[in-house]
Amino acid sequence: MSKLTTIKEQVLLLKIRHGDAAAYAEIYDTFVSAIFRYINFRVANEEIAQDLTSDTFLKVWERLTSDTEIKVRNIRAYLYQVARNLIADHYRQQQPLLLEDLAEELDNNSETTEVHLERQATLAEIEQALKKLKPLYQEVIILIYIEGLSIKEAAAILDKTSGATRVLLHRALNQLKSLLK
Amino acid sequence: MRDNQLIKQLSSLREIKKPAVLWCDQTRKEILQLAEQKSGKEWFWQDKLVFYWWKTRSVVPQPVFVSLATILFLLVMTVPINQAVASSLPGDWLYPVKRWQEKITLTLKQDAASQGAYYLHLASVRLAELKRLPIGDNEQARVLRDYNINLSFAQVNFEASSTSIKLANLYDQSINNFERELNEVVVPSKDREVYQTARELTQTLGDKALAVLVNLHVKDQEPQNAVTQRLSEEINKVEQKLSTVQSKIDKLPISQKQVARVVIESKRQIIGAQDAGEEASKTLAEAKELLEKKEFTLALEKVKEGETITLKTEKVLNEVEEVTGEVKGAEDQAIEGEGVKTEDLETQPVQPSELNNTSQEILDSDNN
Numbered sequence: 001m002s003k004l005t006t007i008k009e010q011v012l013l014l015k016i017r018h019g020d021a022a023a024y025a026e027i028y029d030t031f032v033s034a035i036f037r038y039i040n041f042r043v044a045n046e047e048i049a050q051d052l053t054s055d056t057f058l059k060v061w062e063r064l065t066s067d068t069e070i071k072v073r074n075i076r077a078y079l080y081q082v083a084r085n086l087i088a089d090h091y092r093q094q095q096p097l098l099l100e101d102l103a104e105e106l107d108n109n110s111e112t113t114e115v116h117l118e119r120q121a122t123l124a125e126i127e128q129a130l131k132k133l134k135p136l137y138q139e140v141i142i143l144i145y146i147e148g149l150s151i152k153e154a155a156a157i158l159d160k161t162s163g164a165t166r167v168l169l170h171r172a173l174n175q176l177k178s179l180l181k
Numbered sequence: 182m183r184d185n186q187l188i189k190q191l192s193s194l195r196e197i198k199k200p201a202v203l204w205c206d207q208t209r210k211e212i213l214q215l216a217e218q219k220s221g222k223e224w225f226w227q228d229k230l231v232f233y234w235w236k237t238r239s240v241v242p243q244p245v246f247v248s249l250a251t252i253l254f255l256l257v258m259t260v261p262i263n264q265a266v267a268s269s270l271p272g273d274w275l276y277p278v279k280r281w282q283e284k285i286t287l288t289l290k291q292d293a294a295s296q297g298a299y300y301l302h303l304a305s306v307r308l309a310e311l312k313r314l315p316i317g318d319n320e321q322a323r324v325l326r327d328y329n330i331n332l333s334f335a336q337v338n339f340e341a342s343s344t345s346i347k348l349a350n351l352y353d354q355s356i357n358n359f360e361r362e363l364n365e366v367v368v369p370s371k372d373r374e375v376y377q378t379a380r381e382l383t384q385t386l387g388d389k390a391l392a393v394l395v396n397l398h399v400k401d402q403e404p405q406n407a408v409t410q411r412l413s414e415e416i417n418k419v420e421q422k423l424s425t426v427q428s429k430i431d432k433l434p435i436s437q438k439q440v441a442r443v444v445i446e447s448k449r450q451i452i453g454a455q456d457a458g459e460e461a462s463k464t465l466a467e468a469k470e471l472l473e474k475k476e477f478t479l480a481l482e483k484v485k486e487g488e489t490i491t492l493k494t495e496k497v498l499n500e501v502e503e504v505t506g507e508v509k510g511a512e513d514q515a516i517e518g519e520g521v522k523t524e525d526l527e528t529q530p531v532q533p534s535e536l537n538n539t540s541q542e543i544l545d546s547d548n549n
Contacts, residue, residue: 007235011235011236014228019216021217024212028209033200041194041198053208057208061212061215061216122190123193123194123197126187126194141191146191146194146195173187176187
């Protein structure tokens with residue numbers, strides 16, 4: 001994340017704290033896809049992911065406008081943290097759901113070239129394998145390799161040090177590879 | 182499967198996992214509706230300050246922002262340092278810095294007029310320092326010598342520069358202030374000589390500036406209210422001095438009145454102190470008449486003549502006072518042991534030839 005992006009985020013955050021809904025809309029537009037994707041990988045059900053995503057944005061708005069003590073330096077990391085807690089709550093409340101078959105999703109895809117289908121099939125295997133990983137391994141891979149966050153940002157979300165996150169990532173990738181063999 | 186290949190494929194998962202556009206829009210609306218129902222906290226000035234800080238940072242490019250912040254920081258930091266340097270006194274550790282600053286600033290002055298004006302400024306700085314030094318401080322003599330040097334250079338530059346009413350006014354007003362400030366200064370008797378020189382130099386330069394000022398007003402036919410007022414002030418000043426002298430004369434016993442004799446060079450005669458006082462008063466009255474007739478140059482001559490007679494009379498009275506030690510009303514006695522009040526020193530005669538010599542000596546010593 002560039003310095004300028006951080007500065008712009010700080011301006012938006014200040015506006016949001018003072019109840020500027022338009023500023024929050026900007027945050028929503030910027031991060032909704034990433035947050036949805038993160039949740040969707042973790043819960044495997046698109047409807048639940050949608051609910052949890054909107055819950056995440058509502059909760060963040062609520063906290064930013066109500067809690068004057070809360071200090072948010074990185075809005076993206078904060079959104080992931082809230083989403084992460086909601087996912088944890090979701091799993092605490094419900095029995096783990098069976099993962100949907102990704103093939104169903106692929107059927108809905110409009111692209112029909114053979115090469116593309118082959119690539120999607122491989123991706124489906126990867127996603128399946130990803131779902132089998134420990135939740136912490138899943139998270140670190142999603143955040144860093146799929147969402148493209150830095151080690152430092154991921155560490156902040158996972159509440160770990162950069163070194164520990166790097167080790168976690170290494171182990172998660174090795175386990176994923178072993179599942180794909 | 183290689184690590185790189187796997188990572189590449191993981192990142193491509195990002196492309197296929199996107200939320201539905203319709204859901205996004207719908208959720209956006211819902212969230213904003215709920216958000217608008219709830220108002221945030223009020224804007225306080227601290228919030229606004231922080232907001233505009235971030236806002237400026239987001240608008241101004243990073244290098245420019247860093248430069249601006251650095252300049253602002255340096256400006257903020259230099260203000261107290263500059264204040265400390267400017268208020269330093271001889272003997273302070275920052276005083277050499279102050280003198281170096283002055284030297285550097287002086288080198289930036291290109292022409293005689295601006296150099297002269299700066300020397301005047303430096304003289305005023307020295308006087309301010311002199312007033313702040315404790316009475317009897319060893320640095321007093323040094324500061325007075327520096328004042329004399331600055332004033333001498335100011336005079337040299339004044340004579341070298343093309344005269345203008347503005348410049349003459351600056352010199353005249355500055356010298357008036359210097360005279361007043363010198364009267365407030367108390368120096369120990371050991372520094373009496375350098376103090377006397379300072380007074381003489383100040384008066385000489387003041388006379389020159391006033392003469393040029395009057396002359397320019399006459400020549401340029403400038404609005405003459407200013408010069409009329411200035412000469413009136415000068416007449417008042419001499420009259421005040423004369424009234425002090427007159428009161429001293431009145432207190433003299435008759436026998437001593439006959440002893441006190443004053444040489445009036447302009448009239449080539451020697452007269453008694455009382456007559457001299459009357460002569461000075463008469464001369465000042467003539468000056469007033471000439472001023473009313475707008476004869477500024479002649480009026481100035483008369484004022485200076487009246488001033489000379491007054492000073493000479495005062496000198497004679499002081500000599501009598503020293504001899505007899507009985508003159509009453511000697512208000513201007515030495516104070517604080519060796520200290521000498523300035524009014525006492527005013528009674529020292531001012532010889533133009535001596536002044537020129539002193540000035541030249543200072544200039545020579547400085548040049549050497």
